Amino acid sequence: MPDEADKYVKNVAEETGRVAPGAYPPPQQPFQLPEQQDLGLAKLARPDRAWARTQPIQMTPSKERLDMPHQIVNVKNTSDTEVSATGRPKPQVHIVIDRFMVGHELQPGQTLKDVDMLVHDIEYFNRERSSDRHDIFGYPKPRHPIEINGYKPDKIESEKVEKRTRVA
Numbered sequence: 001m002p003d004e005a006d007k008y009v010k011n012v013a014e015e016t017g018r019v020a021p022g023a024y025p026p027p028q029q030p031f032q033l034p035e036q037q038d039l040g041l042a043k044l045a046r047p048d049r050a051w052a053r054t055q056p057i058q059m060t061p062s063k064e065r066l067d068m069p070h071q072i073v074n075v076k077n078t079s080d081t082e083v084s085a086t087g088r089p090k091p092q093v094h095i096v097i098d099r100f101m102v103g104h105e106l107q108p109g110q111t112l113k114d115v116d117m118l119v120h121d122i123e124y125f126n127r128e129r130s131s132d133r134h135d136i137f138g139y140p141k142p143r144h145p146i147e148i149n150g151y152k153p154d155k156i157e158s159e160k161v162e163k164r165t166r167v168a
Helices: 002-016 063-067 119-129 157-167
Strands: 070-077 094-097 103-106 111-118 146-149
Touching: 070 103, 070 119, 094 111, 103 111, 111 119, 119 146
Parallel strands: none
Antiparallel strands: 070 111, 070 146, 094 103
16 A cells, blocks of 8 residues: 555656656665864964863963962861762862962862962962852852861061061
């Protein structure tokens, strides 16, 4: 029966002029991708792809950043080693960027001493560690695991540097 139905559809298609005689069913065209064009948008900085992963990023701090108020503090990662869904320990590693745009990696429980940080960044971490932060539903937010020790708002390093440069 399908053969008769196919013949009927073929005859109707040819009679109405929708397909050329003998062209039913239409031949299957293989899918072809257009030729690839090099637009020159994505070029590697180095020819070796592994270079970007092995070399640290070197950022140069601006003069404005170096002139901002700063202080030497101790930075501690207070987070515990979390357990992932697979049951393996997953350390929560944090990277803290100092005044000179150098990143310091902190493992759980690790403390870095004498890190020169901007007062703006120190106050940000202290705000994130406060216990009076709440989400939009009123639930308390968890404290940020980065703890800043040794911050004294009345002793900001930029004032000392200005005094030293005036005397010299």
